[in-house]
Amino acid sequence: MTTDKTIDIHGDELTLEQYSAVVHDRVPVQLSPKAIQKMSSSKAHVDHLVKEEQTVYGVTTGFGKFSDHFITSEQSHELQLNLIKSHACGVGEPLPEEIVRGMMLLRVNALAKGYSGISPRTVQALISLLNQQIHPIIPSQGSLGASGDLAPLAHMCLPLLGLGEVSFRGQIRPSIQVLNEVGLEPIQLEPKEGLALINGTQMMCSLLTEAIIQARTLLLSADIISALTLEALQGIPHAFHPLLQQVRGHQGQITTAKNMLALLDGSELTTQPAEKRVQDAYSLRCIPQVHGASKDAYHYSMHVVETEMNAVTDNPLIFPEIGQVISGGNFHGQPLALVADFLKIALAEIANISERRTERLVNPQLSGLPAFLIQNGGLHSGYMILQYVAASLVSENKVLCHPASVDSIPSSANQEDHVSMGSIGARKCLEVIENTKKVLAIEYLCAAQALEFTTKKCGRGSHIAYQLLRESLPPLTEDREGYKDIEISTKLLQHNTLVNEVTRKVDLQL
Incomplete structure (x- = not known):
């Protein structure tokens, strides 16, 4: 049973909320009795196969191209140990602790389903590392995304054997030292167990689960921030009329238009068609269509x-x-x-349209506002270069959005002749999210600054967003270090503060 302090792992009931609790809030986990029973049953079957010396891939044979090499029962322990050691050959910067924790949790959950031939004792050893916050050092590069994330998961398993390095209490140390310190013993892998531990998609899934969690915040933030921009530019919310959305029928579009009208409710800054212009530019008028398409992609992902x-x-x-x-x-x-390629393209489009709105805010020919949102321009540059930064980030996103999934390079002497490259796409997806976060943060700064040139009232939701930023950052009256403004704005997005504050008063949907 799941309690406030411990989450039971069953193998088929893990939710995003539980994932976040374990990965981010460090809530401990334990195996459910049902999972223990199922794992014990499949492990007993593996033991029987070994005893009978039946030919079973990865149990009584080698791996990959070596699958036609028979392994005796006396060699089975060495086979599994050699598998982990030989496959732990990743390169690149270590993965963040949150991604590592996600990998450990997801691997435990997959094994708990009881189809992998691994003993509860071995899985419990991995849980002990997770619960005691002993995090394996896992290089971020080296997975082809088929045969699973072999190299990264092998690095995850090294500490179980007293090998490799771990991060513990802020220090990177040899795993055997930390195991001795906390009273844990290295384990000996039984037949099939090494293969069961590393043959899976848990690195790319951990990366993408984190992407899903962050994407939710960005998609709602984009609606909130774009409402501020629309007001600053005296835009026309008539384009968000429910009938217009319903006749097209896409749920993301319908939801976004509803969000926009809720955020702008009570605004004195918006205009009617032909009051100032007949129609707005696409970056304002098509917010439901663009943001909505990204929301639909998010839900599929x-x-x-x-x-x-x-x-x-x-x-x-x-x-x-x-x-x-x-x-x-x-x-x-x-x-x-x-999904990694689809989601990163969807989020890059949120950045693309955001940067175009920022350009409209800082360009006096498009906004009717002081150039670059500063009085005394010339002496002061205002937010001129913030738009440069946004433009740089969206350009970088375009490079990152080249799909990884269209590539494949055969491996293992052509036995594994089609691979997904999913881990590459998933890593790039998080990079796109980080860039998009900063692009939205820049629009947030510029939209709030643009509102300094009016005394009219903002909408119900956009007013909350404006006030929140002003609690941490005063209006720009003279040039100051722009990176600090971006950092303050980004933190309001990153820690979910903006979304939480607005949704307390306004019902936003995703």
Whole structure:
């Protein structure tokens, strides 16, 4: 049973909320009795296969191209140890602790389903590392995203064996030192267990789960910030009329238009068609269509990620109830690879349209406001260069959005001849999210500054957003270090403060 202090792991019920509690809030986990029973049953079946010396991939054979090499029962322990050591060859910067925690949690959850032939004792050893916040050092590069995230997951497993390095209490140390310090013993892997631990999609899934969590904040923030911009430019909310959205029918568009009208409710700054202009530019008029399409992409991506969070992704799989071992390709990351590319494109578009709104705010020919939103321009440059930064970030996003999933390079002597490259797409997705966050933060700054040149009242939701920023940052009256303004604005997005404050008073939907 799940309590406020511990989350039970069943294998098929892990939610995004539970994931966030374990990964971000460090809530401990434990195996459910049902999971322990199912794992014990599949492990007993593996032991029987080894005893009978039946030919089973990765249990009594080598791996990949070596699958035709028979391994005796006396060699089975060494086979699993060698697998982890040889596959721990990743390169690049270490993954952040949150991603590592996500990998550990997701691997435990997949193994808890009871189809992997691994003992509860081994899974409990991984849980002990997670609960005691002993985090393996896992290089970020080296996975092809098929046969799973082999190299990263091998690095995750090294500390179980007293090998590799871990991050513990803010220091990177040899794992054996930390295990001795906390009273944990290295384990010996049983037949199939090394393969069960590393044959999966948990790195790319952890990266994408984090992307889903952050994307929710950005999509709602984009609506809030764009409402401020629309007011600063005296835009026309008639384009958000419900009938207009309904006749097209896309749910994201309908939801976004509803959000915009709620945020702008009571505004004295918006205008009617032909009052100042007949129609707004696309970056204002088409907010429901653009933001809405990204919301629809988000919901599809979230569905795929939530499915993968509770999936069995190793090979072969053990089905003791029918006495079969079935080899297949559940480790192939194609579902996640496609989602990684789809989601990062969707979020890059949020940045693209945001930067165009920022340009409209700072350009006096488009805004009717003081150039670059500063009085005494010339002596002061105002927010001129913030738009440069936004333009640089959206350009960088365009490079990052080249799809990783369209590429494949054969491996293991052409035995593994199609791979997903999902881990690359997932890493790039988080980079796009980080850039998009800063682009929105820049629009937030410029929209709030533009409102300094009017005394009219903002809408119900946009007023909350304006006040929140002004609690931390005064209006720009003379030039100051722009990076500090961007940092303050970004933190309001990053820590969900903006979304939380606005949604307390305004019902926003995603």
